[in-house]
Amino acid sequence: MNEALEVWIDQDLCTGDGICVQYAPEVFELDIDGLAYVKSADDELLQAPRATTPVPLPLLQDVVDSAKECPGDCIHVRRVSDSVEVYGPDAE
Numbered sequence: 407m408n409e410a411l412e413v414w415i416d417q418d419l420c421t422g423d424g425i426c427v428q429y430a431p432e433v434f435e436l437d438i439d440g441l442a443y444v445k446s447a448d449d450e451l452l453q454a455p456r457a458t459t460p461v462p463l464p465l466l467q468d469v470v471d472s473a474k475e476c477p478g479d480c481i482h483v484r485r486v487s488d489s490v491e492v493y494g495p496d497a498e
């Protein structure tokens with residue numbers, strides 16, 4: 407069974423290149439400050455730094471690819487149940 411995952415961005419390291427938005431526009435968006443933020447399930451931009459949003463299972467691969475390609479190494483995907491990072495710079 408797949409565990410519920412959530413994703414957050416460390417805006418302090420975001421370069422604003424928009425690669426994540428190209429991979430998963432349903433989850434990521436560039437705000438007017440030029441940095442990427444996550445969106446809620448109902449498409450609302452979450453402008454609080456390090457806000458988290460659930461990763462929809464059909465978009466998991468796109469989100470994982472975003473984390474792998476992110477030049478700032480600042481996309482973090484973690485388990486909801488115990489907050490352990492499974493994809494991203496702090497994953498084991």
Ligand code: SF4
Nearest residue numbers: 420421424426476478
């Ligand atoms: S891929 Fe990473 S560095 Fe680029 S805009 Fe997205 S979060 Fe920022």
